[in-house]
Amino acid sequence: MFQRLPEARRPALPFLLDGAPAEGREGDSVAAALLALGQDACRESAVSGQPRGGYCMMGVCFDCLVVIDGIGNRQACLTPLRAGMVVETQRGRREPAR
Amino acid sequence: MGRDFDTVVLGGGMMGAAIGYGLARLGQRCAILDEGDTAFRASRGNFALVWVQSKGLGLPAYSDWTRRSAALWPGFAAALREETGVDCGLSQPGGFTLLLSEAEAARRVDLMTRLQAQPGFNPFPWEIWDRARLRQVFPGIGPEVIGACHTPLDGHVNALRGFRALHTAFAQRGGAYRPEHPVERLEALPGGGFRIATPHGAFSAGRVVLAAGNANARLAPMLGLRAPVRPQRGQVLVTEKAAPFLTHPVVNLRQTDEGGIMIGDSAEEAGFDTGQGLGVMALMARRAARMFPDLARLNIVRAWSALRVMTPDGFPIYEESDSAPGAFLCNCHSGVTLAAAHALALAPMLAEGRLEAATLGPFTARRFDVPATA
Numbered sequence: 117m118f119q120r121l122p123e124a125r126r127p128a129l130p131f132l133l134d135g136a137p138a139e140g141r142e143g144d145s146v147a148a149a150l151l152a153l154g155q156d157a158c159r160e161s162a163v164s165g166q167p168r169g170g171y172c173m174m175g176v177c178f179d180c181l182v183v184i185d186g187i188g189n190r191q192a193c194l195t196p197l198r199a200g201m202v203v204e205t206q207r208g209r210r211e212p213a214r
Numbered sequence: 215m216g217r218d219f220d221t222v223v224l225g226g227g228m229m230g231a232a233i234g235y236g237l238a239r240l241g242q243r244c245a246i247l248d249e250g251d252t253a254f255r256a257s258r259g260n261f262a263l264v265w266v267q268s269k270g271l272g273l274p275a276y277s278d279w280t281r282r283s284a285a286l287w288p289g290f291a292a293a294l295r296e297e298t299g300v301d302c303g304l305s306q307p308g309g310f311t312l313l314l315s316e317a318e319a320a321r322r323v324d325l326m327t328r329l330q331a332q333p334g335f336n337p338f339p340w341e342i343w344d345r346a347r348l349r350q351v352f353p354g355i356g357p358e359v360i361g362a363c364h365t366p367l368d369g370h371v372n373a374l375r376g377f378r379a380l381h382t383a384f385a386q387r388g389g390a391y392r393p394e395h396p397v398e399r400l401e402a403l404p405g406g407g408f409r410i411a412t413p414h415g416a417f418s419a420g421r422v423v424l425a426a427g428n429a430n431a432r433l434a435p436m437l438g439l440r441a442p443v444r445p446q447r448g449q450v451l452v453t454e455k456a457a458p459f460l461t462h463p464v465v466n467l468r469q470t471d472e473g474g475i476m477i478g479d480s481a482e483e484a485g486f487d488t489g490q491g492l493g494v495m496a497l498m499a500r501r502a503a504r505m506f507p508d509l510a511r512l513n514i515v516r517a518w519s520a521l522r523v524m525t526p527d528g529f530p531i532y533e534e535s536d537s538a539p540g541a542f543l544c545n546c547h548s549g550v551t552l553a554a555a556h557a558l559a560l561a562p563m564l565a566e567g568r569l570e571a572a573t574l575g576p577f578t579a580r581r582f583d584v585p586a587t588a
Binding site: 162163178187189208209210211212 | 473515
């Protein structure tokens with residue numbers, strides 16, 4: 117659904133998405149990188165299990181929650197993408213010890 | 215003389231809604247007059263425990279009334295679910311007060327012993343659990359937790375859903391809910407009945423129930439009653455939703471059915487100031503994390519404060535006006551715990567027009583008129 121603007125030719129950043137190699141761009145938030153990859157849904161709702169994805173992209177809606185480097189419920193839109201990040205789908209509620 | 219309603223309930227919070235629902239169940243034509251969204255709304259900010267453990271020191275009848283409500287809750291929740299399809303998430307698995315030092319444990323044992331030793335107190339089961347036993351229920355307790363005080367009677371609900379279910383059931387049974395109707399004047403009419411004036415017109419009713427929380431202090435004198443209530447601020451924190459890890463409620467923290475962990479046991483005398491402060495929040499969060507260290511890793515996503523409706527001795531007030539019979543004053547700070555009793559035990563008394571002296575006699579506000587002894 118989303119396409120990168122042609123002028124946004126920033127250096128590539130490799131990361132892992134649910135165990136598979138993926139690529140974003142320098143300056144992306146994790147949420148923006150996922151949307152650019154066509155990954156519209158990034159979590160399953162903690163209440164209903166429905167697929168959800170980034171919506172407000174400004175830290176308010178909490179719909180872009182993902183597991184980043186082993187820590188659950190991180191807001192992907194507020195987290196700058198870094199090379200080597202391990203990003204996973206947030207499935208349901210976060211384990212408190214994780 | 216056609217009256218608008220059999221009974222008008224002033225206040226649409228947990229207490230007013232429970233009473234209104236109870237009256238509507240009995241076929242009464244009933245209205246609830248409420249304020250707007252700028253009201254203090256303790257019913258939106260409460261901690262949602264259905265709690266028995268520590269209540270009644272100084273007034274054994276309060277323990278009886280509380281336990282009666284806790285016992286009525288399962289049927290009450292089932293009725294609301296059947297009528298509205300809303301499940302208020304009642305869970306009464308027993309509850310704990312966690313103890314973080316030998317001194318805390320000694321104080322707790324002393325309190326529970328004095329509570330149960332009162333003349334006229336109907337004993338209930340309670341136990342101090344040691345750390346090893348407690349770990350079978352809560353594997354995640356921190357190293358400072360030496361044990362807990364347990365009763366099998368305690369529980370909790372999703373109070374917001376329960377509140378919505380009450381209002382829905384009230385409306386479905388023909389009750390009239392009128393928001394933005396703050397009461398300006400109350401008048402007992404010469405031939406019996408009442409006139410209730412609001413900015414949006416006046417209503418007539420056979421009986422009137424004052425269930426307006428802290429606003430009762432202003433309303434009660436209009437009908438020869440006295441409601442010495444004051445706001446007492448409580449602050450609450452809630453974490454992000456987490457996988458289930460607290461199977462039982464603890465008096466100062468509980469995991470909701472949707473996964474968030476609510477933390478809140480503060481009490482401040484701050485008038486009608488609903489402000490919040492990092493000092494109290496940090497204190498509550500730190501204590502919670504000492505009890506369950508894993509909590510420290512969770513994000514707090516919301517914090518709020520709400521105002522309890524507190525009487526001088528902390529016990530409820532239920533009283534009929536001497537000078538204006540048919541006017542009833544109702545105040546309490548445990549509107550969730552007592553909701554089942556308010557709907558299923560108090561409302562039938564109000565429909566009869568008489569408070570049972572054996573049950574509610576001890577709760578008149580006249581107890582505050584006793585002069586202090588020298």
